[in-house]
Amino acid sequence: MKSMDGLESVLSRGVDSIYPSRNLLLEKLRRQKLRIYNGIDPTSTSIHLGHSIILRKLAQFQKLGHKIILVFGDFTGMVGDPSGKDTQRKPLTRRQVLENSSSYKSLVGKILDFKKNPPEIFFNSNWWDKVKAPEILEMLSHFTVQQLLERDMFQERIEKRRPIAASEFLYPILQGYDSVAIDTDVEIGGTDQTFNMLVGREFMKIKEKKEKFVITIPLLEGTDGRKMSKSFGNTIDLNEEPNQMFGKIMSIKDDLIVKYFTLLTDVGLDEISKIEESLKNSTINPRDAKINLALEIVKIYHGESEAKNAQNEFERVFQEGGVPETKKVGSKTGKIKALDLIMNLEMASSRSEAKRLIEQGGVKSNGEKIVNPNQLIDVEIGTIVQIGKLKAVEIMRS
Numbered sequence: 001m002k003s004m005d006g007l008e009s010v011l012s013r014g015v016d017s018i019y020p021s022r023n024l025l026l027e028k029l030r031r032q033k034l035r036i037y038n039g040i041d042p043t044s045t046s047i048h049l050g051h052s053i054i055l056r057k058l059a060q061f062q063k064l065g066h067k068i069i070l071v072f073g074d075f076t077g078m079v080g081d082p083s084g085k086d087t088q089r090k091p092l093t094r095r096q097v098l099e100n101s102s103s104y105k106s107l108v109g110k111i112l113d114f115k116k117n118p119p120e121i122f123f124n125s126n127w128w129d130k131v132k133a134p135e136i137l138e139m140l141s142h143f144t145v146q147q148l149l150e151r152d153m154f155q156e157r158i159e160k161r162r163p164i165a166a167s168e169f170l171y172p173i174l175q176g177y178d179s180v181a182i183d184t185d186v187e188i189g190g191t192d193q194t195f196n197m198l199v200g201r202e203f204m205k206i207k208e209k210k211e212k213f214v215i216t217i218p219l220l221e222g223t224d225g226r227k228m229s230k231s232f233g234n235t236i237d238l239n240e241e242p243n244q245m246f247g248k249i250m251s252i253k254d255d256l257i258v259k260y261f262t263l264l265t266d267v268g269l270d271e272i273s274k275i276e277e278s279l280k281n282s283t284i285n286p287r288d289a290k291i292n293l294a295l296e297i298v299k300i301y302h303g304e305s306e307a308k309n310a311q312n313e314f315e316r317v318f319q320e321g322g323v324p325e326t327k328k329v330g331s332k333t334g335k336i337k338a339l340d341l342i343m344n345l346e347m348a349s350s351r352s353e354a355k356r357l358i359e360q361g362g363v364k365s366n367g368e369k370i371v372n373p374n375q376l377i378d379v380e381i382g383t384i385v386q387i388g389k390l391k392a393v394e395i396m397r398s
Contacts, residue, residue: 010060011215014053014263016191019201019214025186028213029066034185036061037069039124039178041077042100043092046349047107048235049297050220050228053263054188055111057217058119062112068119069182070108072101075128076174079167091167094125107238110301120182127181128174139173142206143199148172151195176200179212186213220263224356225253233353240349242302244391246310249294254279254286257293265296326384326392333380333395338363339373345385345393362388 007029011022018025028034038054047055062068077097092100105114105121112119148169149155157164176199179187184204187197197214204212219227222234229235236248252260258276261267275292278284291311298307329345336344339354342363348354355373357363363370364386365377377383379395386392 007064010057010064013269014057014217016216016218017194017214018216019198020211024211025213025215028185029064033066034061035067035069035183036186036188037071037179037182037184038188039071039073039076039175040101040104041073042097042104043077044230044350045100045103046230046235046237046239047104048222048228048230048237049264050190050222050235052111052238053220054190054217055108056264057188057215059111059113062117062119065117067117068112069122069184070119071122071124071178071182072104073175073178074098074101074123075125076171076178079171079174103239110238122182124178124181127177139177139203140170142202143173172196172199173203176203179204180207183208184212185210186215188215188217190219191216192219218259218263220259221253221256223248223251225256230350231352233348233350233356235349235353237349238301242298242306242310243313245301246294246298246307246314247388247391249297250287250290250314252290254290257286257289260293261296265293265300267296326394328396329393330397331379331395334378335376336379337373338365338370338375338377341365341377341379341385342387347385347387347391347393357387 007026011018011026011029036058038058040051058068074094074097077092077100078094079091101123108119149158151172154164154169172195175196179200180203184200187200189197194214194216197216201212201214204210222228222232223236224232224234226232226234236245240248249260257279258272261272261275262269275284275289279286279289291314294314295307295311298310302310331341331344338358339351342348342354342358343351348357358370358373361369361371364384366384367386370377377385381395381397383395384392385395
């Protein structure tokens with residue numbers, strides 16, 4: 001009975017929708033072990049907490065003995081998923097996609113177990129590089145233009161008279177066929193992937209006469225309250241240093257505290273309900289709730305000791321008026337654009353994040369605030385570059 005209750009919890013906490021129904025999937029999961037997959041287009045070198053929600057859900061199924069499958073979209077990544085985009089995503093080269101995916105296994109390994117019941121990993125170029133034109137035409141014959149145009153973002157682009165690339169238009173079919181290629185039983189993805197995953201479900205009915213289940217997971221807001229995305233520069237990455245991860249979590253909006261606890265931690269739902277009630281009644285300071293939240297999340301990725309150290313450093317800097325520990329980093333000297341300097345020093349995970357930090361006044365060089373990403377900084381040995389109150393770098397000879 002315990003395992004059944006546990007299974008029901010897996011299908012409810014952190015789950016938005018299940019197609020065709022939760023009860024049908026529950027019955028099947030109780031009868032047999034299933035092949036459960038998630039597709040990842042490696043559009044950057046890092047994975048953020050928004051991605052971790054899906055990976056944590058996969059880990060729960062993995063512990064119950066189900067086979068987890070990861071499909072890296074080295075082919076589809078070159079096309080560019082239009083999901084959630086009001087303009088065309090810049091296509092990546094095969095080399096860029098493979099370089100990005102090279103770091104993914106170690107990051108995914110922070111959540112999935114690669115020793116006991118390890119996940120299977122595929123690259124979808126394995127089958128797409130072999131597909132012939134007649135096969136593609138046969139696939140296309142199962143779908144209509146009207147069906148593909150139903151996507152919200154396509155409707156928005158048409159309304160705004162923005163172009164839709166033919167490759168974007170066909171992306172759901174490309175992703176959908178991955179389900180057939182790996183013969184999956186269940187696909188898990190964010191709510192922004194619902195259309196693509198349902199196309200894969202239709203493909204499985206057509207090609208394999210098989211019922212594929214789809215589980216959609218809520219999207220996570222980033223540090224600025226918008227959808228967590230590299231494009232917005234608002235991510236909290238799994239490979240962030242403990243102090244930086246702790247500080248970013250402390251910066252989220254108060255109304256996200258409960259959502260973060262629910263989707264990103266193992267804290268029990270009863271305890272989360274108490275936290276929610278305390279926040280509503282103002283019997284707990286949101287800052288104190290965030291400290292507990294940051295401790296829980298940093299502990300998952302860096303261990304309890306590092307999480308506690310990060311808390312101590314945060315309190316020292318913010319509550320006692322201290323300055324962040326300074327890390328010595330080798331760099332070229334001379335005049336360097338602020339944006340390039342931040343990226344060279346690896347003080348931001350993307351150019352968009354670096355630009356946002358500069359424009360919001362979060363960057364200083366030798367105590368002087370920098371607000372223009374193109375401003376030339378006179379970089380010398382001993383120059384101190386600081387971001388916010390949690391990260392500082394001293395330039396040394398490279």
